[in-house]
Amino acid sequence: MFPFSQQGAQSETPTFFTQEELNKLNSEFETGGVERIRHLLEKKVKELDNTELNIAVTGDSGAGKSTLINAMRGLCSEDEGAAAVGTTETTMEPTGYSHPTLPNVRYWDLPGIGSTEFTAGSYLKKMQFKKYDFFIIVSAGRFTENDAKLAKEIKRLGKKFYFVRSKIDADLYSMRQQRDEFDEEAEMGKIRSDCVSQLGKAGIPDPNVFLISSFVKNMYDFYWLMKALADGLPNIKKSVFVLALPNDSVEVIRKKGEILKKRIWMLAILSGGVGAIPVPGLSAACDIGIVIGAIIYFRKCLCLDDAALRRLAERTGTSVEVLKDAVKSSLLGELTAPVILRLGLGVVAVAVSVVEAFVYFIPGIGSIFGAGTSFGMTYWILNDALKLLMETAEKVLAVTKRAQ
Structure with a gap:
């Protein structure tokens, strides 16, 4: 059975799925695998992005x-x-x-x-x-x-x-x-x-x-x-x-992290679905796009986008550059494929792309390999990125508190 569950539903962190939706995800996955549930997850991600x-x-x-x-x-x-x-x-x-x-x-x-x-x-x-x-x-x-x-x-x-x-x-x-x-x-x-x-x-x-x-x-x-x-x-x-809450405490930052982490497995599965498409190199390219889009969203939610940092800098009588330098995070600058690869995906991504170029010519093997590697890479890199951004948000909070 695919690991869709209500784990943590009794905690204060909200879950994105109803029990009926979770049951449907499990049923669809058991009968058709990743491709069968991909449209359900795309619909849920769109719902999350458009909820007013x-x-x-x-x-x-x-x-x-x-x-x-x-x-x-x-x-x-x-x-x-x-x-x-x-x-x-x-x-x-x-x-x-x-x-x-x-x-x-x-x-x-x-x-x-x-x-x-x-x-x-x-x-x-x-x-x-x-x-x-x-x-x-x-x-x-x-x-x-x-x-x-x-x-x-x-x-x-x-x-x-x-x-x-x-x-x-x-x-x-x-x-x-x-x-x-x-x-x-x-x-x-x-x-x-x-x-x-x-x-x-x-x-x-x-x-x-x-x-x-x-x-x-x-x-x-x-x-x-x-x-x-x-x-x-x-x-x-x-x-x-x-x-949408301002980062007024470490507790708020960590609660945001718990919520954002619930998105990661959905994005990783969507990446896995794309990885299963038999086109050499496509999964790696899509992984980067998904990762960059997710990190930009994480930064906004954790008040680490440039506009939020500029407001904090003005209140503390400093500049965005000084504030960024104080927390020293590689994820606060421009996000490009080379930047993401340097965060730890580098050698793995190159190796996977080369292997994909061969295994896609072997019926059946390429599809399974592509889905598995895309899911793993996306899930791994986004977890690391979110952890780093949460640590950065806590550092920014500490810097601004000292300056007040």
């Missing part, structure tokens, strides 16, 4: 919606494409912001229901609620009855919602300045209890309220908010959401 995620952030003007959207995209207000902060809300239309490297992920700034004349039901219709995967309801102070009405309407329509109490760092700082003795944890508990109580009185029993600062993402509830958002999504969209 739309995140709605709503709240009244000044609640911190734009700052939260920028934080979730890994942007500062000065970055190109960032949502404008500190402006007066003048539009009653949703404003969309694409993820800087994964354009199928979009964040939508919706006007707070308190700033409109709509009822909760007509508000959601006007805001085209069906397109959103979930809603984040943001308040910089007390949640209002309108917030509760909106949440109930969202729930009635089968969507998830999350309450976020923003600017908690400013509130705690103000309290600290006014008191001789200050217990931050106790004060956060009081604020959380007050929010829960308000929403409970408005008809939202036992709501989860996240206290965050979009400027200090390693403190308060920002991590737990991101985890809750991910856990509330179905598997493929969960993977998309995690890959």
